[in-house]
Amino acid sequence: MPPRITLPPLTRALLLALLALSTLNAILRTRMWTTLAQSQPPPPTASKLVATAANYLSSPSLAVPYLVLVPITSLRYPWTFLSAALVENNVVSLAISGGVLWVGGRYLERAWGSKGFAKFVFFVTVIPNILTFSFYATWHIITPTPEFPTPIQGLLALSASFLVALKQLTPDHTVSLFKGAIKLRIKHLPALFTLANIISGPLLGTETAFWLSLLGFFTSWIYLRFYRATDINASSAATGGQGATMTGDPSDAFSFASFFPDAFHPFLSPVCDAIYSALVQMKLCAPFSPESVEAGNARSRSEGLPSLLNGGGGGGRRAEAERRRALALKALDQRLNAAAAATGPGSGPGGASASASATTEERTAEDVVAAQGVQAT
Incomplete structure (x- = not known):
């Protein structure tokens, strides 16, 4: 019999919510697309038909405001600041997001427990969505608002956050791709993922991916670095043999500069240290002893x-x-x-006492x- 694969409860619930909300979104978008297509003359050529089908996937006019974030409009539906992260528009992105939840959620929930994992998911999905929503809403207020504002949705912020968390737990682990042809260290994956979305966003017209991945990266690192409570083992010398709780992760392996190659550290470290000192002086974070x-x-x-x-x-x-x-x-x-060395042939009269010792x-x-x-x- 094949081995039984079990998922922790919250990871299972998130996967089911991703499938359910994405399916509901697809049904509603299909109905709107069909209604829109029937109200217009049929496309005379095959190329226009293909363009119309592509419009189904990308057109902001088909966004469902009570499932995904639509700037200004979704203020009436506050739950979308969480639900928007679990809605994908196509099968490819749905499969990728499902794989991310399956692997990352299974690992992190077992490492932190369901309660700690739930807090992490909440912070790294809601905060990036709020900030991205605020940016687009402000932009639409100060500029001529388009008829259909850009919708915000998808699991990109959580994907970037999972990579940051994996980097914290396994900073020295190496991932091999294509039978070892490509080897990447986990500690570099969050920066590479964010950089890929920064580049692809303007080129492919998915600028929301740029903001979600970047804000997911920063939000998860700040939360794990300064605010997440961690139990210290009772045998730790730092606690004098007593169990304790440490806020944040002050390890050198989780500093901001550690996400980047060593060649960048001389330039990043002074800037990061200056920002950290300023935050401590403003009492936004506690200094690490x-x-x-x-x-x-x-x-x-x-x-x-x-x-x-x-x-x-x-x-x-x-x-x-x-x-x-x-x-x-x-x-x-x-x-x-x-x-054994002390009781050797040359140990002399002290051999018996050495053996007893x-x-x-x-x-x-x-x-x-x-x-x-x-x-x-």
């Missing part, structure tokens, strides 16, 4: 992609327990080697390993 930076660096090294993808809920805790158990085993091996060290290390095994379960 050296202890929290150390804890963040240790935590970023302990997380891993395979453990989170293969495990269920609490994958991060399992990864930490396994890491600590591996360290205890390594310490045991080093102590046994040292004891080695036995004590071995028992201590075994106790540590056993304790770590209990914590892992």
